[in-house]
Amino acid sequence: MSYLAVIGLEVHTELKTNTKIFCSCKNEFNLEPNINCCPVCVGMPGALPVLNKKAVEYAIKAGLALNCEINSLTRWERKNYFYPDLPKAYQISQAEAPICLGGYMEIETQNGPKKIRLNHIHLEEDAGKLIHSEYGGSLIDYNRGGVPLIEIVTEPDISSADEALVFLENLRALLKYIGVSDCRMEQGSLRCDVNVSLHKEGEPLGTRVEMKNLASFKAAHRAITYEINRQTEILNSGGKVIQETRRWDDQKGRSYSMRTKEDAQDYRYFSDADLPPVKISREFVRKVRETLPLLPKERAQKYVEEYNLPPYDAQILTSERTIADFFDECVALFDNPKMISNWIMTDVMRKLKEQQTEDIVLPINARNFTKMLKLHLDNVINQPAAKTLFEYMWDQDSKTDPEQLIQKLNLVQISDEGELEKILQEIIQNNPAAADDVRGGNKKAIAFFVGQVMKATKGKANPKTVNELIQKLLS
Numbered sequence: 042m043s044y045l046a047v048i049g050l051e052v053h054t055e056l057k058t059n060t061k062i063f064c065s066c067k068n069e070f071n072l073e074p075n076i077n078c079c080p081v082c083v084g085m086p087g088a089l090p091v092l093n094k095k096a097v098e099y100a101i102k103a104g105l106a107l108n109c110e111i112n113s114l115t116r117w118e119r120k121n122y123f124y125p126d127l128p129k130a131y132q133i134s135q136a137e138a139p140i141c142l143g144g145y146m147e148i149e150t151q152n153g154p155k156k157i158r159l160n161h162i163h164l165e166e167d168a169g170k171l172i173h174s175e176y177g178g179s180l181i182d183y184n185r186g187g188v189p190l191i192e193i194v195t196e197p198d199i200s201s202a203d204e205a206l207v208f209l210e211n212l213r214a215l216l217k218y219i220g221v222s223d224c225r226m227e228q229g230s231l232r233c234d235v236n237v238s239l240h241k242e243g244e245p246l247g248t249r250v251e252m253k254n255l256a257s258f259k260a261a262h263r264a265i266t267y268e269i270n271r272q273t274e275i276l277n278s279g280g281k282v283i284q285e286t287r288r289w290d291d292q293k294g295r296s297y298s299m300r301t302k303e304d305a306q307d308y309r310y311f312s313d314a315d316l317p318p319v320k321i322s323r324e325f326v327r328k329v330r331e332t333l334p335l336l337p338k339e340r341a342q343k344y345v346e347e348y349n350l351p352p353y354d355a356q357i358l359t360s361e362r363t364i365a366d367f368f369d370e371c372v373a374l375f376d377n378p379k380m381i382s383n384w385i386m387t388d389v390m391r392k393l394k395e396q397q398t399e400d401i402v403l404p405i406n407a408r409n410f411t412k413m414l415k416l417h418l419d420n421v422i423n424q425p426a427a428k429t430l431f432e433y434m435w436d437q438d439s440k441t442d443p444e445q446l447i448q449k450l451n452l453v454q455i456s457d458e459g460e461l462e463k464i465l466q467e468i469i470q471n472n473p474a475a476a477d478d479v480r481g482g483n484k485k486a487i488a489f490f491v492g493q494v495m496k497a498t499k500g501k502a503n504p505k506t507v508n509e510l511i512q513k514l515l516s
């Protein structure tokens with residue numbers, strides 16, 4: 042029996058503001074525990090929260106990039122639950138009037154583009170972090186408590202683990218691109234919960250199961266696949282899926298029941314009297330919109346139309362803002378978008394892959410990179426020398442002018458006919474049989490002579506001149 046899967050996601054993303062959402066403690070990661078805390082973020086009685094405007098701005102920015110409607114009045118509610126990472130025993134969140142409503146993101150699927158609708162985006166504070174000690178017991182670090190979070194809640198428009206993965210990857214890229222979050226999964230600044238239900242075509246939706254603790258996109262993909270299989274087995278054997286929350290154990294590759302699903306009213310949401318509602322003027326939204334960069338899709342479109350790049354290349358170039366900005370900078374300095382794009386798509390991308398870091402770092406600047414391309418285009422250095430120079434600039438010296446570097450590395454191309462002719466004549470003398478082959482029209486033998494000249498000149502010979510000389514001497 043086959044079922045249709047209905048999947049919804051809740052993605053929590055920490056915003057990279059300087060300070061926390063309701064106090065002036067720093068929003069920093071990787072510090073000694075419990076040093077970025079104050080009476081507000083650890084919930085001392087009488088301490089009053091004050092809203093960080095930047096967090097509102099970033100949430101709106103995310104909303105605009107995701108085609109949401111921005112609420113003109115947004116309110117704060119307390120979400121009550123007891124857990125040691127939440128010293129106030131409530132989390133300041135939004136339920137009645139979240140900051141962004143609706144919205145969507147389009148993803149590419151096997152069956153073409155698909156719109157994944159959002160229900161809303163709300164702002165809230167993060168909780169502290171429990172550290173389970175190897176000596177038994179648990180420790181708590183409140184540095185994270187009060188860090189601004191947006192929770193992006195999708196409609197159940199996702200139909201497979203693959204689609205969920207594509208959505209998450211695109212969302213992460215977009216949030217990083219617009220600069221509201223680092224989205225570092227390994228640091229927990231992006232986390233997601235998924236809910237999955239199965240039903241037969243034409244029948245009402247099935248019972249939802251929520252899964253928490255998904256620390257990576259791969260884990261989310263595995264957990265969804267596992268859950269679809271688990272529910273399929275239950276339904277096929279005539280059983281009933283129970284509404285519950287399950288915890289995914291990525292190491293064991295299975296999920297465990299945590300609790301039967303609480304309803305929203307179990308949190309006893311009620312208005313936070315310490316925080317007035319926030320009026321968001323259209324003027325403020327307009328100003329935030331002005332801070333949005335050209336989004337990847339539009340930017341890729343521009344590259345295709347203005348620079349005549351293939352759509353695939355344009356998409357790769359615009360998938361990361363650092364790369365797209367680098368490309369733009371290069372084009373501004375050197376009007377050869379195709380050549381720049383080719384080098385970025387191959388050599389730059391390869392070097393970036395070697396870095397194996399989540400954040401892209403370009404050790405090379407646009408000025409020197411384009412100078413290197415010009416030297417190659419002007420035949421001062423040939424292709425292998427350009428590659429050598431690029432590697433050197435990337436790995437060892439990105440500051441020195443490439444013109445100086447090619448002298449230092451002895452990479453200047455030899456185009457001097459007299460010099461090359463002398464070298465070639467010697468090679469011909471030493472290889473009479475191969476020379477006869479060339480005279481007899483053997484193309485492979487031509488390549489042999491080119492190779493020998495390159496070897497003798499340490500790759501610096503101008504290949505065009507060499508080819509011309511071979512024609513001249515061996516025809």
Ligand SMILES: [Zn+2]
Pocket residue numbers: 061064065066077078079080081082083187
């Ligand atoms: Zn604080």
